[in-house]
Amino acid sequence: MFQQALAANGLVAILRGLRPDEAAAVGHELYRVGIRIIEVPLNSPQPLDSIGILRNALPDDCLIGAGTVLSPLQVEQVSAAGGQLIVMPHCDRQVLAAAKAAGLFLIPGVATPSEAFAALAEGADALKLFPAEQIGPAAIKAWRAVLPTGTALLPVGGITPDNMASYLQAGASGFGLGSALYSLGLDAAEVGRRAQAFIQARNAFQG
Numbered sequence: 001m002f003q004q005a006l007a008a009n010g011l012v013a014i015l016r017g018l019r020p021d022e023a024a025a026v027g028h029e030l031y032r033v034g035i036r037i038i039e040v041p042l043n044s045p046q047p048l049d050s051i052g053i054l055r056n057a058l059p060d061d062c063l064i065g066a067g068t069v070l071s072p073l074q075v076e077q078v079s080a081a082g083g084q085l086i087v088m089p090h091c092d093r094q095v096l097a098a099a100k101a102a103g104l105f106l107i108p109g110v111a112t113p114s115e116a117f118a119a120l121a122e123g124a125d126a127l128k129l130f131p132a133e134q135i136g137p138a139a140i141k142a143w144r145a146v147l148p149t150g151t152a153l154l155p156v157g158g159i160t161p162d163n164m165a166s167y168l169q170a171g172a173s174g175f176g177l178g179s180a181l182y183s184l185g186l187d188a189a190e191v192g193r194r195a196q197a198f199i200q201a202r203n204a205f206q207g
């Protein structure tokens with residue numbers, strides 16, 4: 001299921017700051033324009049409530065998960081709330097193991113090849129290259145030469161429709177989209193318009 005959702009366009013919506021009262025509207029709009037993976041960071045207001053609302057509101061082919069997951073306890077909480085995906089800013093083996101033991105999909109954050117290989121050994125479904133500004137397209141191209149074929153690489157941090165092409169050319173599989181997609185105060189329609197701009201940029205590169 002993870003690979004199918006990622007294949008839609010390779011984009012993960014990161015909704016940091018999302019409130020439960022806006023979760024359904026934002027989620028429906030993102031789904032309408034084509035986003036199939038949505039992440040609510042755990043440092044958002046009542047994130048577990050928002051995860052549950054999104055899971056109940058959206059079709060089964062849309063993966064809902066949590067970001068900024070820092071402990072095995074949080075993995076358990078996300079799973080209990082209906083989350084299917086764990087996204088981390090780091091590569092802590094205890095959290096990696098807890099996510100896989102719970103049967104959840106997993107995108108850990110990595111910043112070095114050593115972390116990348118360690119995460120893959122623990123069963124990571126994709127790698128979050130974070131922060132993308134630090135790693136950059138040149139590093140991604142170098143990583144591609146040594147990582148297993150088919151490894152999904154998702155740069156996160158500072159990604160905009162205007163700078164996606166250089167990462168894609170270097171071998172990125174997709175992206176995590178943060179404040180350029182959603183920030184506190186944006187209504188669902190604006191989030192949808194921004195998501196469409198990202199999707200169009202992605203499709204233009206493919207086309």
